[in-house]
Amino acid sequence: MTTPVLEKLLCAADQIRLDALEEEQLCRLTTATATALRDAGMIKMLQPKRYGGHEATPREFAETIMGLAAIDPAAGWVSGVVGVHPWQLGFADPLVQQEIWGDDDDTWIASPYAPQGIAVPEDGGYRLNGRWQFSSGTDYCRWVILGAMLGGADGKVQQPPVMLHVILPRTDYEIVSDSWDVLGLRGTGSKDIIVRDSYIPGYRVMNGDHVLGGQAQADAGCQETLYRLPWSHVFPLGISSAVIGAAEGALAAHLSYQRSRADAMGAAVREDPTLLYAIGEASAEIDGARQELLGNADRMWDVVDSGKTPTFEQRAMGRRTQVRAVWRAVGAVDALFARSGGNAIRNGNTLQRYWRDVHAGLNHVIHVPGNVYQTASMAMLGMEPSPKMKFMI
Incomplete structure (x- = not known):
């Protein structure tokens, strides 16, 4: 599903995709890509309407980041990270809100x-x-x-x-x-x-403890569903969406590559039943990861929108789902990359860049499964995790 912001970005997709190659050398987004994000309103999706924002739902935010990351993983990642900060500023002191956005509501x-x-x-x-x-x-x-x-x-x-x-x-x-x-x-x-x-x-x-625990949002008197969502749900969502979107980009790059690839004997590789099986399985896994993440976002939204406060178990289940969805998507990219032949590792092959990017995203602390899985299991069993284990949940 597309969104108004994503539609604008898709109009600039060719340039964003081309600039992604230059970003590898610059080690930052190009000015043109940053301008495209600004013009589309990407970073304002979760920003309060009173300061020119969209107050989009988490699903809309995630879908937009996925679509962008499929074109350029770095642009998707930056949007997922920087795009969350206007959400937090939405329940910060009004003095700092005015300081940052009063003269320019496009300030990042x-x-x-x-x-x-x-x-x-x-x-x-x-x-x-x-x-x-x-x-x-x-x-x-x-x-x-x-x-x-x-x-x-x-x-x-x-x-x-x-x-x-x-x-x-x-x-x-x-x-x-x-x-x-x-x-x-x-x-x-x-x-x-x-x-x-x-x-x-x-x-x-x-x-920071009040932000993570929801007290800051309550103290600010937030009435909108968006700003009453748990920080531990919203902050990881942008980053996880970027990795899954990059996995979708990797799938597209793999399909493009295999359409014209031939083996050493000149036979079309795309006719290999083993490869076709792998593509079918990997594409299903990536789509499943996408649906898991979006469904999880919808469930948390519904809880908060109904006037309830998510329980610790619900938050833990949500974090477990976010983490698992990303590992599922990256595992599918690994399966595709392993069946792409030796030429896939050349710097000129787009597929290797997607492979590197999804693994870099997997290394973010929010995607480390150990503590998240253990804490979620303890919550399901009615056990009380230690304060340290509750961090980021």
Whole structure:
């Protein structure tokens, strides 16, 4: 299914697909692709309507990212990551909303959320220091949300630990330009961020534990279903959608390649029944992964839209489904790639780039299955997971 934003992006698909090759060298999105995303309103899909956003449903957001990632996995990934930040800003302090969007509601916000810095209270705000990795799309963003641990007067992490989400303008942090040289998702430009002794006023700081637990949304008085969804459901959705969309792109690239491929004897490989079986199975797996992820998004939406608060078990089941859907899609890409012959590994073959990109996406912390599967099983059995196991669920 298409969406209005995806329809606009499809009109620019040829250029986006061509620019994806250049992104491999630039290690970031091209300016043309970033402009196409901006013009289509991709990053505004989850943004509040009062600031020019669409307030789209999670399904619409996921379907749009999948369609874009099938064309260019890096563009899909950046959209999935950067596109979630307007959702969170929708329940941040109105002062910071106005600061970021008041003059330009097309302003993009980067992250990462990993608490790789320390914020020490000072004069109604915080003094922040740290270095963060993996700030996707950061070259095109003018603000950033950074995870940090609350520090004491000695500069060390306060006990018990408290996680914060700190919002900074571009003038208050440094992007490390040469910090993104990687195997896959090269075009995402997920560079390092450095903050040195920056003062952050209190209204730009959110309690990260409250954001993950839903208290921040409740305290902000959110009435819209979109902004009452669990953070642990919305944030992974964009990233997981990008990987599954890239898997769909890999399938399309594989089919295109096999249509003209011949074996050493000159026979058309596409007539090989073993290959046909593999294509049939892999395509079904990728479609199944897509339907799993979208169905999961619909179920969570229905729970919240009915006025209920999702239980921990429902959240855990949702995370399990997200993780499994991505592993299912990547496994299907592996099966296709293994049957593509030696020429598939050449740099000029599009298929190898998709293969690298889906595996890079699989390495994101939200797709690590161990803790998610174990916690989901404990919830099903009525067992109480430890606080550490509940993180991101």
